Structures are given as C-alpha cells and as structure tokens.
Amino acid sequence: MTDIGADRGFRLEASFLGFEAVLALHGEVDMSSASELRERLDWAIDQGHRFVVLDVGDLDFMDGSGLRVIGSAANRLLLSGGALTIRSPSPFFRRLLDIVRIGDLVRVERPIAATDDADTATDHRLPVKAVSAASTGLSGFLKRVAAVPSDDDVVNSALRLVVALAQATVGGADGVSISLRRHGVLATVAASDQTIMAMDAGQYETGEGPCVDASVQGRRFYADVLNTEARWPAFTPKALALGISSILSSPLEAGTTSIGALNIYSRTPAAFAVRDQHLASLFAREASVILSDARADVTDQEFDDRMGQALRTRELISQAQGVIMHRDGIGEDLAYTRLRRMSLEGGRLLRERAQEVVDAARHRADAADLLRELDHE
Amino acid sequence: MSESPIDVLDGYRLDAQLSNGELWLRYFELGGMSTGLELEAFLLGFLQPTIHDHDVIAHALNERFFEMGGNHPVPYLEDTERV
Numbered sequence: 172m173t174d175i176g177a178d179r180g181f182r183l184e185a186s187f188l189g190f191e192a193v194l195a196l197h198g199e200v201d202m203s204s205a206s207e208l209r210e211r212l213d214w215a216i217d218q219g220h221r222f223v224v225l226d227v228g229d230l231d232f233m234d235g236s237g238l239r240v241i242g243s244a245a246n247r248l249l250l251s252g253g254a255l256t257i258r259s260p261s262p263f264f265r266r267l268l269d270i271v272r273i274g275d276l277v278r279v280e281r282p283i284a285a286t287d288d289a290d291t292a293t294d295h296r297l298p299v300k301a302v303s304a305a306s307t308g309l310s311g312f313l314k315r316v317a318a319v320p321s322d323d324d325v326v327n328s329a330l331r332l333v334v335a336l337a338q339a340t341v342g343g344a345d346g347v348s349i350s351l352r353r354h355g356v357l358a359t360v361a362a363s364d365q366t367i368m369a370m371d372a373g374q375y376e377t378g379e380g381p382c383v384d385a386s387v388q389g390r391r392f393y394a395d396v397l398n399t400e401a402r403w404p405a406f407t408p409k410a411l412a413l414g415i416s417s418i419l420s421s422p423l424e425a426g427t428t429s430i431g432a433l434n435i436y437s438r439t440p441a442a443f444a445v446r447d448q449h450l451a452s453l454f455a456r457e458a459s460v461i462l463s464d465a466r467a468d469v470t471d472q473e474f475d476d477r478m479g480q481a482l483r484t485r486e487l488i489s490q491a492q493g494v495i496m497h498r499d500g501i502g503e504d505l506a507y508t509r510l511r512r513m514s515l516e517g518g519r520l521l522r523e524r525a526q527e528v529v530d531a532a533r534h535r536a537d538a539a540d541l542l543r544e545l546d547h548e
Numbered sequence: 549m550s551e552s553p554i555d556v557l558d559g560y561r562l563d564a565q566l567s568n569g570e571l572w573l574r575y576f577e578l579g580g581m582s583t584g585l586e587l588e589a590f591l592l593g594f595l596q597p598t599i600h601d602h603d604v605i606a607h608a609l610n611e612r613f614f615e616m617g618g619n620h621p622v623p624y625l626e627d628t629e630r631v
Contacts, residue, residue, distance in 0.1 A: 478573075480577070481574075481577035484577045485579055488579050489579065504599075507579065507600065507603075508603070508626045511603070511607055520614070
C-alpha cells in the first residue's frame with residue numbers, strides 16, 4: 172500500500188493483487204494531479220495489472236484532464252484484454268461518464284454498502300461535490316457527442332475507399348492502412364488486409380515505426396530500405412519477418428493537429444518514387460478531410476478550449492444556483508428558473524448573472540467573516 | 549405541457565443558425581445533462597424533455613438570439629407554473 176500526497180489535497184492509495192490493481196482516489200483531481208494519476212495508472216498497467224479499479228467514492232472533484240486520463244487508461248486496458256472499473260461513483264459522476272462516452276469503456280461498480288438514496292436527483296448540482304471537466308482533453312469522446320452527427324459507416328466506407336484507391340494508384344504499394352489516434356492511443360481504422368493490420372499493430376506494440384513517428388511528429392516518414400533501417404530497432408525485425416521492405420507513412424492532420432497517419436507498405440525495397448510520395452500525401456489529405464468532417468472540423472485544441480469554457484460556465488451556474496437555493500430555501504430547478512429570469516430581466520447572459528450572484532455571495536461571506544473576527548477581538 | 553409541440557424547437561435552432569453540435573455545447577454549458585443524441589431527439593420530438601431540460605434548451609437558443617441582436621423568442625414552460 173502506497174500513499175502519495177500531492178497538491179490541492181489529491182491523494183492516491185494503491186494496492187495490488189495479481190492482475191488487479193486498486194487505486195483509491197481522495198480529494199481533487201485537477202490538471203496537475205491528473206498527470207500524477209496518469210503516471211500511476213500507466214505504471215500499474217505496465218506492471219501487467221490488466222484489471223484496474225479506480226475507487227472514486229472519496230473523490231471531491233475531477234476535471235476534464237482527469238476524465239481524459241480515465242478514458243485513455245480504459246482504452247489501453249481494453250486493448251490488452253483487461254478492463255477498467257470505476258468503483259463507487261456518485262450519480263453525477265456516472266452520468267458524466269456516459270455523457271462523455273467513457274461509460275461504454277469502463278465497468279461501474281457500486282460500493283458494497285451502497286443504498287439507492289444516493290441516486291436522488293438533487294445531489295448532482297451541489298457545488299462542492301460537483302464534478303466538472305476542464306480543458307485538457309476528452310476530445311475523442313466529447314467530440315462524438317458534440318459534433319454534428321456523422322454516420323460512422325459512411326466515414327468507414329470513405330476511408331476504405333481511400334485505402335483501396337491509394338493501393339491501386341501508388342506505384343509499389345502492396346498494402347495500405349490508416350491509423351488514427353484516439354484518446355492518445357493509435358488504432359487502425361482501415362487496412363487493405365491482415366498483414367497490414369499486423370504491421371500497424373507491430374508499431375503500436377513497440378511504440379515505434381514510421382506510422383508512430385508520422386502520427387506524433389506530423390511529417391512524412393519513409394523507410395526506403397528496411398534491411399538497413401536503424402531508427403526503429405524493435406519494430407523493423409517484425410516488418411522484415413512479414414516480408415515488408417519499405418514503408419511510407421504520411422501524417423493525417425485536423426487543423427494544425429496531427430491525428431494519425433496513412434501508411435503504405437511494399438515488399439519491394441525503395442518502392443516509392445517522389446511521385447508516389449506526393450500521391451501518398453494527397454491521399455493522406457483526403458483521409459484527413461474525411462476524418463475532420465467526422466469530427467465537425469474542430470481541432471483538438473479548439474475543442475478543448477470550448478469545452479473547458481463550457482465546463483467553467485457550468486460550474487459557475489451551478490454555484491449561483493447553490494447560492495439561490497440556500498438563500499431562498501428552494502430546489503435546484505426553481506433556483507435555476509429564478510436565475511434565468513434575473514438574467515433575462517437584466518438583459519444579461521446567464522453566465523454573467525451567475526457571476527454576479529456568486530461574487531455577491533462571496534462579498535457577503537467575506538463581510539460575515541470580518542464581523543466574526545471583529546466580534547472575537 | 550400545454551400545446552407547445554416540441555419540434556418547434558428545431559425550427560428555432562435553424563433560425564438561430566446553430567448546428568446540433570453547437571446547440572448541444574451551449575445547452576451543456578448552461579447546465580444541460582442530456583447527450584447530443586438525446587438533445588436531437590428532443591428537438592425533433594422523438595423524446596420528451598423534462599420541463600427543466602426544455603427550458604435550458606430554450607434559454608440556450610434565446611441567448612443565441614440575444615447575441616444576434618434579437619429578442620428572446622423561445623417560450624419557457626416553467627414560466628407558466630410557480631416561480
């Protein structure tokens with residue numbers, strides 16, 4: 172059992188048994204503590220714990236960076252045949268997992284002594300316990316929710332078409348694939364055959380290869396003669412074993428962000444002439460456009476910014492609601508309605524009115540503190 | 549819920565020149581708790597939102613009209629009740 176202290180009251184206790192690791196989270200997970208959570212999770216998974224339980228029963232707050240960490244860990248575990256379990260989430264936390272589509276990736280386990288009392292609808296807006304997400308990520312999940320819905324089948328068909336066209340057009344191409352980074356993990360979304368799938372998988376496993384580098388660095392990588400290739404010592408033997416002699420990976424981009432790669436494999440050394448490399452770039456751009464449309468043309472960064480702002484506003488409104496509920500002794504929906512009326516009557520946006528309500532409450536609280544201090548003196 | 553047919557909301561969305569995704573983000577920002585898919589179902593009348601949910605959607609639309617220099621034309625359901 173280890174105990175790790177961190178800033179802003181975040182604390183993590185870990186225990187390990189066989190394939191299972193249980194991480195109990197306490198306090199707040201924000202951007203700074205999320206990186207620690209990520210490290211601990213990665214470490215546990217690297218150690219071979221394929222079944223990870225995150226106990227969030229004592230968690231006060233988790234922002235978007237924390238949710239992103241959960242999403243990417245869940246993905247890693249699923250890929251390795253394991254699973255991530257969320258233990259004792261509040262109803263709001265569970266709902267948020269569903270909203271951001273992490274709910275599909277994790278198992279949810281209720282505490283042994285849980286009662287249904289916790290499920291009443293009122294507790295999810297209590298400001299202190301509200302789980303909000305901030306700015307660092309979630310894009311994959313949230314984008315699917317927020318994007319103009321695109322038919323996955325249409326996207327997949329279009330990508331398969333790009334693969335087929337690239338294979339038919341680029342000289343020397345024996346196989347083509349498209350890798351997409353989702354939640355920090357590369358995955359093949361279209362490939363011409365099983366060998367090519369295996370080639371991609373070999374790169375994901377070793378964490379190296381032209382596909383990985385093109386995806387991360389956003390520029391073209393050409394391994395013209397794999398026999399003499401020194402850049403990817405772990406991956407290259409796997410490629411040679413499958414009879415591949417040259418690989419050309421062109422980056423896929425959404426806005427300024429690199430989101431994956433289009434990979435062309437050949438059994439012939441130095442298979443791709445300059446013309447073929449240009450053609451490959453064209454096909455990569457085509458695939459980027461298809462994927463960008465599917466993502467509603469919002470880049471990760473832009474989306475993260477918008478989402479971060481939305482979540483901050485939510486929290487502000489929730490706080491203002493809490494103030495009004497407390498002040499007027501009313502329920503949350505009614506408090507929301509009053510807040511909305513106040514904003515309409517004042518010709519202001521809801522978030523502006525919410526800010527005024529919260530500021531005024533803070534001033535009152537400060538004044539009350541001051542009075543108390545004066546009383547003591 | 550009186551006579552307000554819910555798919556009227558989708559007409560307002562089109563007038564407000566908001567995509568479904570953009571409206572969802574605004575609705576979420578104002579405290580909405582339904583997914584993008586559920587929101588679309590509300591807009592088109594396939595699902596019935598709660599009064600509160602309806603009014604959050606209405607307000608998201610009204611704020612958009614407000615930003616565009618207009619009034620707030622989308623009626624609220626809650627206003628017909630207590631408060």
